[in-house]
Amino acid sequence: MNFLDRLSLILNRGLTFVAGLFLIAMMLVTVGEMVFRMFGKPMAGTIEIIAWLAAVTTAFALGYTQIHQGHVAIDLFVNRFSRRTRAMVDMLVSLASAVLFIIITWHVFEHAGVLKRTGSLSETMKVIVYPWVYLVSLGCGGLATVLLADFVKSCRQAFNLDGGRGQRGSAGERKGGG
Amino acid sequence: MSPNTAAILGLLFLFLLMALRMPVSFAMILAGFLGNAYLISTDAAIYVLATNIWGQFSSYGLSVIPLFVLMGQFAFHSGITERLYNAAYKWVGRLPGGLASTTILSSAGFAAICGSNSATSATMGTIALPEMKRYNYDPALSTGSVAIGGTLGVVIPPSVVLIIIAVQTKQSIIQLFIASIVPGLVLTVLFLATVFWLCVRNPDLGPPGPKTDMREKLVSLSGAAETMILFLLVIGGLYAGWFTPTEAGAAGSFGALLIGLVRGKLSFQRFIRAVTETIRISAMVVLLITGAVIFGRFLTVSRLPFELADWVVSLNVPREAVLLVVLIIYLVGGCFVDALGFLVVTIPIFFPLANALGFDPVWYTVVITLVTTMGAVTPPVGVNVYIVSGLSPDIHIGTIFRGVSIFLVAYVICLLLLIFFPGMALYLPKSLL
Secondary structure (H helix, E strand, C coil): CCHHHHHHHHHHHHHHHHHHHHHHHHHHHHHHHHHHHHCCCCCCCHHHHHHHHHHHHHHHHHHHHHHCCCCCCCCCCHHHCCHHHHHHHHHHHHHHHHHHHHHHHHHHHHHHHHHHHHCCECCCCCCECHHHHHHHHHHHHHHHHHHHHHHHHHHHHHCCCCCCCCCCCCCCCCCCCC | CCHHHHHHHHHHHHHHHHHCCCCHHHHHHHHHHHHHHHHCCHHHHHHHHHHHHHHHHCCHHHHHHHHHHHHHHHHHHCCHHHHHHHHHHHHHCCCCCHHHHHHHHHHHHHHCCCCCHHHHHHHHHHHHHHHHHHCCCCHHHHHHHHHHHHHHHHHCCCCHHHHHHHHHHCCCHHHHHHHCHHHHHHHHHHHHHHHHHHHHHCHHHCCCCCCCCHHHHHHHCHHHHHHHHHHHHHHHHHHHCCCCHHHHHHHHHHHHHHHHHHCCCCCHHHHHHHHHHHHHHHHHHHHHHHHHHHHHHHHHHHCHHHHHHHHHHHCCCCHHHHHHHHHHHHHHHHHHCCHHHHHHHHHHHHHHHHHHCCCCHHHHHHHHHHHHHHCCCCCCCCHHHHHHHHHCCCCCHHHHHHHHHHHHHHHHHHHHHHHHCCHHHHHHHHHHC
């Protein structure tokens, strides 16, 4: 396992842990608000809190989902290629995906900066929003790291740098969520 | 290059990326980003990208997805299925092919609290397959009934696919849930009839189980009570206007968690597994929707979907013929491409077309949900079949596809009924909401 692999695993393991906590928090906050409402004491701003928790839950799980090949993809055509061609295709696809998510990470980060500079506040609770946007950018960064690690792995395979070891175990593992 | 040509090239580029195994969501974001950069400007495309990633991820409307997935996962890991299976067995186990019918009936019950076809197949398969093997059921019938029963997870509400379509097309989630109740029940009855017909013709396929008296039948209903309570809480609460869809998902997952804890079935490991599975599925689904929104924006700017719709309307072809073509595209596409990915990619193109042709959006949604769900059991990428195959490695995958194929007739009958009697989907929402 190379450095990038280790880094992406450690980073995404941490992010997944937080995502799990936020998911449970989402459920509890929502149920709690319903209970308070039943007793005639609705909590203002719950919708905003739930939406932010959901944003971080999803963003922090992006990398973990990629590690487990959970983003829906179509194996049908590439599986017909030779191993080497497949590794070349994987290399190009993971490079393009990594570049895309580096761009996304950077621009979501910049978007957070804009919200910070302009002092943008949420509609109901009138609190700052930008920290949540930074967190979403961090989640996208987690995915970019996995994709970079995938790129390095497929380079090694395409150019046979690891003597045929470490095949990508993605085929057939991809799952739909329907 | 005209905007329409750019959109067609954008679509071809999207399909190329997908064929090269780029995840569907990444491909839609990339193609949409490049398309927006070409048609508007690079700065605008970057702005659309950053604001949509944040905007979709932090959308309260989308927060419904992780909570409904969590409800299904807690139900999956909390032993609800075994009690449902036992209850269903007492009622239909005596019939020819009783265990296969039990599988389908309990799948329908589980579908009422879980919106995923893969979770329904997996949870039912772990209980039903060993039972059917013990009673020497034909492997094609046993595996086929589990795989096809799993598809009810998407058709019977709550359904993750219906939520995704509702979010993408800005329809009411509760309206779609209520509209799919009758088609889901009709499909269940058609599956049961298929098992009955197969086993009456050839009793060796699935011998009937022992007789049970009415007292046993009534007592067994307690096993289905918790499922019923959860279903009524979620769908009833939504219908009565007590909850928003997100709150219904939270109440449902909290209820399923409590059932798991009270019954002592939800261990800490299972709890962790349910949570990690939920965040994995949610990240996949939310990124898919985000990709569809970014790509959809590009298509909207190009105006291709609207011009395509206008062009099809100007052809003066009967709208049913157009619908048939669309359904065939979904059917064939669903055979080769993951059903959910294909659905999300095609909604921005076909939904405006269906609107322009005057189809009721609720009815159209139920129809395409049925058609795309068939993709979960058709070769070569039917996900349910692979799940069942994983649970019974000694049975050849071709046998499972063979077992499922006969049930596809039930799907076709249900679709025809829905096309000729749209009230099947529309009557309940119109009279209740």
